[in-house]
Amino acid sequence: MAELYELTITEARRRLDAGDITSVQLTEAVLERIAAVDSQVRAYLAISDDLAMRQARAADARRRAGNATGPLDGIPLAIKDVINVQGLTTTCGSKIIENFVPPYDSTAVARLKDAGAVLLGKTNCDEFAMGSSTERSAFFVTHNPWDLERVPGGSSGGSAAAVAAGAALGALGTDTGGSIRQPASLCGVTGLKPTYGRVSRYGLVAFGSSLDQIGPFAWTAQDCALILGAIAGADPHDSTAAPQPVPDYVAGLNGDVRGLRVGVPKEYFVEGLEAGVEAAVRDALELLRANGAEIVDVSLPHTKYALPVYYIIAPAEASANLARYDGVRYGVKQAGDSYWDELERTRGSGFGAEVRRRIMLGTYALSAGYYDAYYKRAQQVRTLIRRDFEQAFAQVDILAAPTSPTVAFKIGEKTDDPLAMYLEDVCTLPINLAGMPGLVVPCGFSAGLPVGLQLIGRPFDEGTLLRAGDAYQRLTDWHTRRPALTAST
Amino acid sequence: MALTIAEVEHVAHLARLRLSADELEKLQHELSHILDYIDMLKEVDVSSVAPTAQVTDLANVMRDDEVRPSLPREAVLANAPDQRDGMFRVKDIF
Numbered sequence: 307m308a309e310l311y312e313l314t315i316t317e318a319r320r321r322l323d324a325g326d327i328t329s330v331q332l333t334e335a336v337l338e339r340i341a342a343v344d345s346q347v348r349a350y351l352a353i354s355d356d357l358a359m360r361q362a363r364a365a366d367a368r369r370r371a372g373n374a375t376g377p378l379d380g381i382p383l384a385i386k387d388v389i390n391v392q393g394l395t396t397t398c399g400s401k402i403i404e405n406f407v408p409p410y411d412s413t414a415v416a417r418l419k420d421a422g423a424v425l426l427g428k429t430n431c432d433e434f435a436m437g438s439s440t441e442r443s444a445f446f447v448t449h450n451p452w453d454l455e456r457v458p459g460g461s462s463g464g465s466a467a468a469v470a471a472g473a474a475l476g477a478l479g480t481d482t483g484g485s486i487r488q489p490a491s492l493c494g495v496t497g498l499k500p501t502y503g504r505v506s507r508y509g510l511v512a513f514g515s516s517l518d519q520i521g522p523f524a525w526t527a528q529d530c531a532l533i534l535g536a537i538a539g540a541d542p543h544d545s546t547a548a549p550q551p552v553p554d555y556v557a558g559l560n561g562d563v564r565g566l567r568v569g570v571p572k573e574y575f576v577e578g579l580e581a582g583v584e585a586a587v588r589d590a591l592e593l594l595r596a597n598g599a600e601i602v603d604v605s606l607p608h609t610k611y612a613l614p615v616y617y618i619i620a621p622a623e624a625s626a627n628l629a630r631y632d633g634v635r636y637g638v639k640q641a642g643d644s645y646w647d648e649l650e651r652t653r654g655s656g657f658g659a660e661v662r663r664r665i666m667l668g669t670y671a672l673s674a675g676y677y678d679a680y681y682k683r684a685q686q687v688r689t690l691i692r693r694d695f696e697q698a699f700a701q702v703d704i705l706a707a708p709t710s711p712t713v714a715f716k717i718g719e720k721t722d723d724p725l726a727m728y729l730e731d732v733c734t735l736p737i738n739l740a741g742m743p744g745l746v747v748p749c750g751f752s753a754g755l756p757v758g759l760q761l762i763g764r765p766f767d768e769g770t771l772l773r774a775g776d777a778y779q780r781l782t783d784w785h786t787r788r789p790a791l792t793a794s795t
Numbered sequence: 796m797a798l799t800i801a802e803v804e805h806v807a808h809l810a811r812l813r814l815s816a817d818e819l820e821k822l823q824h825e826l827s828h829i830l831d832y833i834d835m836l837k838e839v840d841v842s843s844v845a846p847t848a849q850v851t852d853l854a855n856v857m858r859d860d861e862v863r864p865s866l867p868r869e870a871v872l873a874n875a876p877d878q879r880d881g882m883f884r885v886k887d888i889f
Contacts, residue, residue, distance in 0.1 A: 409870035503851045516849045545856035546849070614833040625810060632811075634883050636874035645886040646811075654813030662812060666803070666822055667829060669810040680833070685846030687839050692847055724825060725832060741850030765850075 310335035311472040312788060315381050315529040318475060322369065322380050329369070329380030332475075333362035333424050336382045340426070340473045342793035348448050349458075349468035351387050353427035354394055358382060361424040368422065377532045377556070379422030384474035386465045387428040388435050389520065390509040391415050394425075398511050399433040399443040399461075402656030403637040412509020413544065414478060414520045414537040421536040426474055429464030433658045434628065435485055435513045437461050438730035441721055442660045449717070450493060451789040452755055456714040459489030459730075462523070466493040469523045471791055476524035476533055480510060481744075482517045483616055484710075484734025490523055490746040491709035491758025496775065496785060497523045498530045501765045502741035503548035505534075506541035512627040514620040517738040525785050527747060527775030531555035534768060550766050558769045559776040564598030566774060569702030573609035574733050579711045582752025587708050590749040590759045593781055594706070594774070602702050606694040611687050612736035613728060618671050618684035619739070624661075625668030631656065663724065692740040695762075704774055705762040708733050709746050713755035737762055745771040748784035756784075796830045798823055 310332050313321070321327045337355055344350055365380030374380075385391055388398045390408035392415075397404045411419065418425070432442035440448040440463025448463045450456040451471040458467040462479030466489035469477055479486040481499035490497025498521045505520045512518065522533035535555050541547040570591060575584060595601045633639030633652035640655055642648035657665065671680035698705060710730055720727045737744045742762050749759035759778070763771040779785050803823045807814050814822070868881055877884040 406874055409866050409873065503853070542858060546851055546853065548851060548853065608839075611836060611839060614836050617829060617833060618836075629811075633876055634885055635871075637876070639876040642886075645888045648886060650811050650813035653811050657812070659818075662814070662818075663822065663825060665810050665812065666806050667826060670798075670802075670806045670826065670830075673806065673809060682846055683836050683839075683841060685848060686841035686844040687836055688847040689844050690839065690841075692850065725829065 309472070311339040313475065314525045315378070315475050315532055316526065318381060319377055323374070329362040329365040329424060330359070332380065333358050333382045336426060336474065343471050343791050344473055345794050346449060346454055346791065347451055347467050347471045347473065348446050349429055349464045349471060349473055350384070350427045351397060351430050351445060351464065352395060354425055358424050358426050365422050365424065375420070375422040376536065378418065378536055380424060381475055382424040382426050383418065384426050384429050384465055384468045384477040385415060386431055386462050386477070386479045388431060388480055388511045389415060389478055391425060391428070394428060396428070396511065397445070399431045399445065400656070400658065400661070401444045401638060402631050402652070405638060406636045408509070410509060413506035413541045415509065417537045429468055429477060431464055432461035433661050434511065434624070435461040435480055435482055436624070436660050436664055438484065438488060438727050439720065440464060441717065442658060444658050447717055450714045451791055452494060453714065455716055456755070457492070457717055459492035459710070459714065461485040463489045465523050466490055466495055466497065469493070469495045469525065470789055472788070476522055476529055478520055479523055480518055480520050481738065482514045482620060483738050484731040486521050486523065487734050487744050487746040487758070487760060488710045488730060492714040492756065494748045494756025494787060495523055495525060496527055496530055496748065497521065497746045498534060498768065499737065499744045500534060500538065500768055501743045503546050504538050504743070504766065504768065506544040506547040508541055508543035514623040515627060516623060517620060526779055527745065527772050528556060528559055530745070531559060531772045548766065553769050555769055555772050558773055560773065561777045561780050563594055563774055563777045566599045566704065567602055567702040568594055568599050569602050569604035569698050569705045571604050571606045571609065571698065571705055571707055573606050574707035576711060576732060578729070579708060580713065580752060583708050583711065583713065583757050586750030586752060586757040587759055590778065591706055594778065597777070597781060604698045604702060604705070606698060606736070608687065608690045608694050609736055612691055612739055613732055615684045615687045615691065615739060616735045617667065617728060618680050619688065621664040621668030622671045622681050623668070625665045625672065628661070628665055688739050691736055695740045695742060699764050703770055707760045707762065709758040709760040713752050713757060733760065741765060743768045743771055745775045747775045747778055750784060796834060797827045798830070
């Protein structure tokens with residue numbers, strides 16, 4: 307029988323409802339698992355065991371009284387450390403704000419609390435979510451549970467690795483250019499980047515404000531549907547949180563892909579795509595076809611421009627957002643001779659190398675004389691990228707593609723070459739530029755390391771994505787594989 | 796596109812980043828390399844294309860202008876490196 311920490315959220319919920327287990331037992335099992343394996347994986351920056359046990363006892367009390375609040379009541383989850391939980395430090399993986407204790411909950415976390423979730427702690431990430439390997443955390447590197455010498459992906463590598471290691475049943479991450487989907491792929495778990503605006507960004511520390519989205523990690527599409535249903539929807543604190551009604555995502559999971567038109571964009575089968583990754587993705591497409599889906603070749607001709615567009619727009623937005631770290635209202639201030647001296651010292655030493663690089667790039671692109679050549683042109687090409695998707699979705703219901711060109715790479719392998727690291731996101735960042743939702747489901751292994759299939763949907767059509775991902779998981783068992791981690795003694 | 800050290804210094808000043816001479820030189824090479832890559836955007840005809848600033852298609856999301864509760868002052872000041880008399884404290888600006 308599976309250990310409690312290996313359960314899906316759906317199965318844990320069934321056992322909680324049946325009275326077979328309590329949330330306290332489940333939460334203790336996960337906290338023990340964290341104690342046993344996290345010295346190797348290092349998924350967590352901070353573990354909130356007191357809060358978790360308090361929430362677990364409260365969930366059990368609600369359930370005993372017949373007042374269980376919803377499908378996440380008593381379920382232990384982890385939160386990426388760029389998302390505010392009142393009273394727990396939000397470091398963003400950065401020295402410049404390592405002591406910040408938020409006085410309020412982000413909307414996504416407030417909604418998880420309302421749904422009864424148990425919060426285990428804050429997970430590691432690349433500094434301010436800028437990176438694709440979690441090596442850019444100012445604190446430590448997170449290791450891939452499938453091979454501890456390899457990266458978990460990033461920037462939400464801690465959340466992905468926590469789920470893969472059995473150190474959380476699910477987690478929240480954020481995705482600006484692939485930061486949920488690429489680590490989900492590299493860690494062999496399921497991850498969803500919702501449509502831009504589907505989940506409120508209130509209380510999420512801003513990186514690229516026209517791109518950032520909060521979304522779930524879990525073992526299955528069904529579990530991601532549960533979490534999305536809890537956190538999605540309009541929010542008076544975020545005017546970009548969309549007013550569209552939130553459907554019952556779980557009720558829509560009927561296991562049926564007959565007649566589903568699945569577009570395969572040829573541009574995503576890029577040079578540098580590993581043969582083992584391509585084979586796993588092609589096998590997944592063949593399985594969908596054998597079960598009644600219609601596979602259609604499509605073209606997204608401006609795909610190759612997505613990476614340069616992204617590396618103008620995201621750093622430009624970041625350079626503006628990160629102007630707030632001035633050592634005045636929060637964070638770590640460096641002493642100096644004057645206000646300006648303190649400001650430059652604080653920022654020069656508080657930000658890590660990758661963040662400084664992106665602030666410099668973004669500041670340059672927005673500076674006088676270069677705005678039209680870089681920022682405006684990038685926004686115009688962004689329009690063309692978005693049109694590509696609109697034209698493709700006139701023909702098909704969803705798109706299917708690789709998530710990352712490679713499986714998990716060795717720690718240190720790409721840290722010296724920024725462009726090589728940026729290329730990790732070549733298959734994911736066009737989706738952020740266009741604002742679409744993307745779901746990643748495990749679809750096999752290459753050289754013993756997980757591969758994820760990326761499904762891309764129309765705006766606000768997470769329902770179809772989740773239905774396709776769930777149907778695929780009813781036909782396969784990749785999402786039931788667990789890494790062979792040995793507890794430290 | 797090759798940036799000069801003076802240009803890199805100017806951008807660092809705009810961004811209020813105090814950087815060492817070594818790092819300025821490193822960034823000169825890295826940013827030039829990245830900008831060379833980005834230059835591929837010049838081959839795209841954008842003459843009749845409107846820019847996309849955001850993808851929600853929402854505009855002018857309004858709410859009633861009414862007083863609502865906000866965080867207590869002490870909670871907001873609690874994270875400040877320096878504060879006095881209920882205010883954030885900084886060195887002289889002029």
